Amino acid sequence: MMLQSKTPNYADPALHTAGLFIGGEWLPGDGIPVHDPSTGKVLGEVADASVEDAMRAVDAAEAAAAGWSDTPPRQRSEILRRWFQLMTEHAEELARLISLENGKALPDARGEVAYAAEFFRWYAEEATRIAGEYRHTPSGAHKILVDHEPIGIAVLITPWNFPAAMATRKIGPALAAGCTVILKPASETPLTAYAMARLGEEAGVPPGVVNVLTTSKPSDITSRMLQDPRVRKLSFTGSTGVGRVLLAEAAKSVVSCSMELGGNAPFLVFDDADLDAALDGAMIAKMRNAGEACTAANRFIVQAGIHEAFVAGLTKRMAALKVGAGYEAETQCGPMITKNAVKKIDRLVRDAIAAGARATTGGEPLQQDGYFYPPTVLENVSHDTTIAREEIFGPVAAVYKFESEDDAVRLANDTEYGLAAYLYSRDLKRAMRVGKRLETGMLGINRGLMSDPAAPFGGVKQSGLGREGGVTGILEFMEPKYYAIEL
Template sequence: MTLDSRLAASYADPSLHAHGLFIGGDWHAGDGIPVLNPATTERLAEVPDASVRDALRAVDAAEVAAAGWRATPPRQRAEILRRWFGLMTDHAEELAVLISLENGKALADARGEVAYAAEFFRWYAEEAVRISGEFRHAPSGANHILVDHDPIGISVLITPWNFPAAMATRKIGPALAAGCTVILKPASETPLTAYAMARLGAEAGVPPGVVNVLTTSQPGPVVNAMLADPRVRKLSFTGSTGVGRTLLAEAAKTVVSCSMELGGNAPFLVFDDADLNAALDGAMIAKMRNAGEACTAANRFYVQAGIHDAFVAGLTQRMAALKVGPGTQAGTQVGPMITAKAVTKIDRLVRQAVAGGAHVTTGGAPLSGPGYYYPPTVIENVPEDAEMAHEEIFGPVAPVYRFETDAQAIRLANATEYGLAAYVYSRDLSRALRVGKGIEAGMIAINRGLMSDPAAPFGGVKQSGLGREGGVTGIMEFLEPKYFAVNF
């Protein structure tokens, strides 16, 4: 299938998703935010630039729909989510092309994202009918304890540009399953996928006002206005730790419940007894999925001395062989970065490490345009105090550090304010589990380069966030326990 034939399919056409803000089940015309293809810098479409007034209209719509959606039987909510899953699956290739166009990621990565994103709707269709309660005797014998769960209320969902479909479904799925109405604010770099998702949701039978979508170039004032509205009771945010801290401070003013999935600085530990080829396979997935633009991406490779040189040689060979190009181009394995600013940041981190004594074995300099390209890069002998050891690279750069002992590996892995994900490779499962227990992170992958799963709790510790998304626990973020003291 050629790109032109893909674009002929409606959901792959960027212009279809630039018709207005989606509020109360209707499209409200507007423009003001250009959406660029990072592979070419060409304009794909222009989407509306929501004002504070628009945001409050979205809260109004969510409030109007709230009582009806809350009263909708769980089975009915589940069937709507299940239909939404089916529609995403039916339109998977079109959605993948759309994601690749506005985000730049290779089509293979975009297809993987669509499949992953759709699974959240299927998972939470199943969880919607399994919201449990509690019944027991009070220890004093004075009464019985009955615990029910209510929907937390109107929820503001803020998603990033790197996974425009999956980050939306990971929040919308549990919110709707719990009985909440939502306002989704996607990143202005990749808003088209969010509007496509809204169209599919309406087709699946989501009632007007249950899901609202707005884009804005003024995220601060717009989000703050919604958080200041007493009708809004939940904020679910995925993005940088810096922005997360600001939002937490704002949400504190009205005591809004917050779920925060923030930055990462994932260590990838390879021990001497690891299967080298398996570790290299895992490294390529953990580093290069989405060209490194993922919060779970391996950011620091710590390799034990005995296997270090062979690992660097193998990783260099594999990274150098990757094909860089536009995401929609056949055979592309690494697409462009999201913006020119992203390329500048990556290049700064690499240059700073080299100035400190590091050695680049492949890549190491931006590629010429058009488009925002940085090549797959391996850099060894990186100083422990290099900036890239402490800051999220968010790109296709693999810095490798040498270690000697298990204790040193754990110390290095924990030498960061973040604690989202970590990877451990060792043939000795007991050792891998022991090391994993010592690492301060919310998720540990052992002998695997991919850990994300809709059925598992996703989230971190320290400055990587609050709460969990996905899994059985994800729906609890959108529910409030209600205790009844009961006498018979």
Template sequence: MANAQTADALRAVDAAEAAAPGWRNTSPRRRSEILRRWFELMTSHAEELALLISLENGKALPDARGEVAYAAEFFRWYAEEATRVPGEFRHTPGGAHNILVDHEPIGISLLITPWNFPAAMATRKIAPALAAGCTVILKPASETPLTGYAMARLGAEAGVPPGVVNVITTSNPGQLTNAILVDPRVRKLSFTGSTGVGRILLAEAAKKVVSCSMELGGNAPFVVMDDADLEASLEGAMIAKMRNGGEACTAANRFYAQTGIHDAFVSGLTELMRALKLGAGYASDTQCGPMITAKAVEKIDRLVTEAKDRGARVTTGGVPMVASGYYYTPTVLENTSPDSAIAKEEIFGPVAAVYRFETEEDAIRLANDTEYGLAAYVYSRDIRRAMRIGRGIETGMVGINRGLMSDPAAPFGGVKQSGLGREGGVTGILEFMEPKYFAVEF
């Protein structure tokens, strides 16, 4: 693999700068057509991309296929949004002049993406940036560089001009990122990753007052009320927990089951988790692939062991299996203490920790007992109750009787220590634009 050094990173900035005027002045319709063609190419190469993702990060092929479909949709969505950038015209209250507000491309954008969704996290940033008229530098995770290159290759085939999308891979990301952020030509940072790294990048970006969009860690609560449809809540729990083997920022981390449904929920979840087929991601019958690294398995096992020491009971799983890879058995814990580390830290693995609660107020209090606020899930047949609980939880996104909420047409992002800004939806393109106000007298 190409192992970029600082000089290479600055060459990427040079290329982005050289291409910027031409791309900025490319008509929205032409940018739209290129993005639409990119969507079509991803769709036609979907099976190859899915296999590549599975080989790179171990996720099961069904999950990889789902990621490719999701990733491609960002190109289709922003192909449409490229021609719909809003403006504003109105009179001043005093009548002295008119207010005209336009939106302009923010400029060269550094996009840093994680290994768990190497295609989708790239397209979620590239698509709105290009639709807005920005040129970009993509730095994919060192664990999954090939998917980033594959995406760029399809982009070139779709008609993206040279220099508009630049991909750099490196084993020294901190040094390269800092070099790019201090370059005055770079005006935007869009990062998806851990909260700890996000804080470091925000500090670096502050040195040059670089605009930042940060999609950071999560610790999603999954609330099951007594009146919930048990079968539906179990189906949703498996989606919210086991998508990508639990290696997702939106993954349900803390399962709160009300007393009346708790035992049945634990029993059902245990049965479903125990039935999952563990194996290599690319194998056709695999339902849960390996974790990304040995270190990831060690962290999961540490959290489970500490929870057991505090009284949690393992109803299935709870065993690392590293003889033939970085595997951890799908696990369910009950009687988990809210003071356990597993309740505070992002698990990023196939472990469902279940907690019992009594009242609606308890559910909201427990759900908010975290520094994170990215996603939450609520199950209840009473939609008013579910919405009331959802409004009470401090989070950027809520799934009501749904275990999957991500959609290119919806704003994705969190509150508290889970990030700044939103990706996707009609607002996603504005993250890569600056409003410009004209005071006009006519």
């Protein structure tokens, strides 16, 4: 008789509604409905944590902290490596789960899972490479020794748009550094976070090292955790408005903060750019996750000589995209996350059109079940409209015209944000010259995708503090300790 496999199906939403994950145990509960944005239907309910639950999570993280920080780096590394392998083995199931609760098209969801898993592989390697320092003082009379220690319990708050990658980008370096964590995912997409917790259990993460809780009262819970002196780190990805509030709250207890906030990315195209390459890059930079990304190209700033051809080419490509449920095989552009997201996009587009912009494709919400907005291109957009100032977070490309290099830089920098920017030109000297003048934390030159676990991700101005990923990412979860030595 053939035995049936007991391997769980990670694509099944019911698997991830067991309750809060605290101290290695699943605490039953419900109260927060999770919707399929492709249909508006409820996929299931997850637990709604109270302030008391949050304090249990802090207790669990504290109980596990000493043991985890004392765990040899190689052992921490092997657990992260195993977590990476499990994500890879269950990649298709995880992609379908993300598509169900987030709405993104399956190709995007598959890309996210691969990207997310890489953070565990990268930080599995970095866990064994935490550097120190030993040198002479300038006088030569004494010695300086610098060690790096885990910063302590970390609260990780992640958004709905990349439910796997934003979690692993924080969990990976925190665990590699020797910290214990409390993950609070967005209530729109909590199922993926609980799936990650299950995989972490299987990978060998000790109880209490990773705790996951969902709540309909994020302000109360976060405030209470930040007031607890045992919590020493806050890592947040989300809007600039919420980030400001959290920074003020963290300041009361002088909690170290890493903030990855909003963006308003310019996409500069110069007359000498390769048009097809620029269009390829524009589609990636704009339509990854249907535009629901902080790095998404928001403002297409195109030089006059190539402007008309660029608008025509972008319109043709955007109009050809297949819109539908994220988990349907042919879908290229899935739904927005909520009905309110569609309303916001529609408001921005209507405001731009009222000010003189023209929609060359799209421009109105789709009348069907779910939360859909069609791929849209706007030309002749005024720089004074709201769409030029706010993050669109949807499949809308607003195109602006410029004449000179100075104009391009002025328009690109005319925003409070400074997360990402893109630039297309065949002249590398120009690209580097302009790039030096752009107020941004990241710049893609002749590339529409810049995210990489091996690179420091983050912005300047109102786009955040600190960096995630790369060799610097682990230092966000460590404190340098200086030993002044007399030999």
